[in-house]
Amino acid sequence: MTRPIDDLLAGLPDGPGDVPPTSARFSVVVRTQGRRPNSLAETIQCLADQTYDDFEVIVAVHSPDPTTMDQVRSGLSVGSAPDEIQFIQVTSGGRSRPLNRSLDAATGDYLCILDDDDLASADWLEQFAKGAARSPGSVLRAVSKSQHWATDGGNEPLRPTGERFQEFATTFDLLAHFSHNETPPCSMALPVALMRAAGISFDEELAVYEDWDILMRTALLAGVEAVDADTSTYRRLDSGSSFSVESEAIWHATHARVLDKLSSGFIVLPPGDARRLASAHFEPGSGSRHDRELTEAKAELDALTRSPRRWMAAFGARLARAVNARVRPRQQ
Numbered sequence: 001m002t003r004p005i006d007d008l009l010a011g012l013p014d015g016p017g018d019v020p021p022t023s024a025r026f027s028v029v030v031r032t033q034g035r036r037p038n039s040l041a042e043t044i045q046c047l048a049d050q051t052y053d054d055f056e057v058i059v060a061v062h063s064p065d066p067t068t069m070d071q072v073r074s075g076l077s078v079g080s081a082p083d084e085i086q087f088i089q090v091t092s093g094g095r096s097r098p099l100n101r102s103l104d105a106a107t108g109d110y111l112c113i114l115d116d117d118d119l120a121s122a123d124w125l126e127q128f129a130k131g132a133a134r135s136p137g138s139v140l141r142a143v144s145k146s147q148h149w150a151t152d153g154g155n156e157p158l159r160p161t162g163e164r165f166q167e168f169a170t171t172f173d174l175l176a177h178f179s180h181n182e183t184p185p186c187s188m189a190l191p192v193a194l195m196r197a198a199g200i201s202f203d204e205e206l207a208v209y210e211d212w213d214i215l216m217r218t219a220l221l222a223g224v225e226a227v228d229a230d231t232s233t234y235r236r237l238d239s240g241s242s243f244s245v246e247s248e249a250i251w252h253a254t255h256a257r258v259l260d261k262l263s264s265g266f267i268v269l270p271p272g273d274a275r276r277l278a279s280a281h282f283e284p285g286s287g288s289r290h291d292r293e294l295t296e297a298k299a300e301l302d303a304l305t306r307s308p309r310r311w312m313a314a315f316g317a318r319l320a321r322a323v324n325a326r327v328r329p330r331q332q
Helices: 003-010 038-048 067-076 098-107 124-134 193-198 210-221 247-263 273-279 289-306 308-331
Strands: 024-030 054-061 085-090 111-117 138-148 186-193 224-239
Touching: 024 038, 024 124, 038 054, 038 067, 038 111, 054 098, 067 085, 067 098, 085 186, 098 111, 098 289, 111 193, 124 138, 124 186, 124 224, 138 210, 186 193, 186 210, 186 308, 193 210, 210 224, 210 247
Parallel strands: 024 054, 024 111, 054 085, 138 224
Antiparallel strands: 111 186, 138 186
C-alpha cells in the first residue's frame, strides 16, 4: 500500500510548466458548426473590439461538410476581425474535438473559449490579463451573466427575451463545483503550459460537461484567481443548444462520469474548506447528515403518498412517544 503523498506526487507533472509572463498572451477558441453565421460575426466583432491586443483567435469549424469552412470564412470577411485569426476544420468527433485541436495549435499562455453564441465585453481579455499578472499560471475566472434569447425555431439568437441575470456564482468556490458547474466556458482562461506539462486535454468521450471536467482537473493543480469583473454574456437559446439537443439521461450520466473521474484521485482543497467539510457531518463510510435527512424525508413523503391515513396514524404514535419522553422526566 502506498502513502497518499506518494500517489499524489506520482500524479503530478515533472514540472509545473513555464509560468506565464506578467504580460500574458491569450489564445481564444471560437467553436462553431457554421449554423449561426450572424451570431458568429457578433462574437468575432466582440474580439475585434478588445482593449487588450496580445491574443490570437482560432475559429474551430466543427462540421463534416468541407464547404462549411469556406462559408464561415466568407461570412467573416465582411465585418471587422482581429489581426491574428486562423481557421481549423474539424470533420469528426464530439464537442471536445475542436477544443483539443485548438489547444494543440494555441501559441498563447492561456486558452479562452467562446462559442458562436457567446458575447464578450471589450475588456474581457484585459480583465483576464490583470488576473494573470496577480497570479501567473493559475486558472483565471471572471464573472458572467446569462440572458435568454429567442430563435423562432431556428439556430440564430434573434432577440433577447429578458434582462441579463446572475445565473452563475460571482465567486469561484471549489467545493461547490464538485456537485455542479458554476463557471461557463466564456468566463475562464486555462494555463496552457501547465495543461501540456500535466497531459490535461478535453475528454472526447464526454457528450456534455467537457468544460466543467477540464476546469476541475486544471483548477486542482493550478488554483483559481478570481477576476471580479462582469465580462461576458452566456446566451440561453430557446432551441438548438446542447441543453435541448442532448437528453436528460445523457446529462445525468455524464455528470456521474465527471464525478467518478474526480473521485478517482486525491484532492487538495483551499485553506478554510476543512471547516466546511466538518459542518457537512459525514457519516462513517457513508454520505453526509444532509444525505441521510434527505433520504428520510423522501421515505416520509412516499409513505404519505401511498397511504395518508396510515401515515397520520404512525405520525400520531410518534408524536405521543415524543411527548411522553419529554413529560416523564419532569414527573420523576
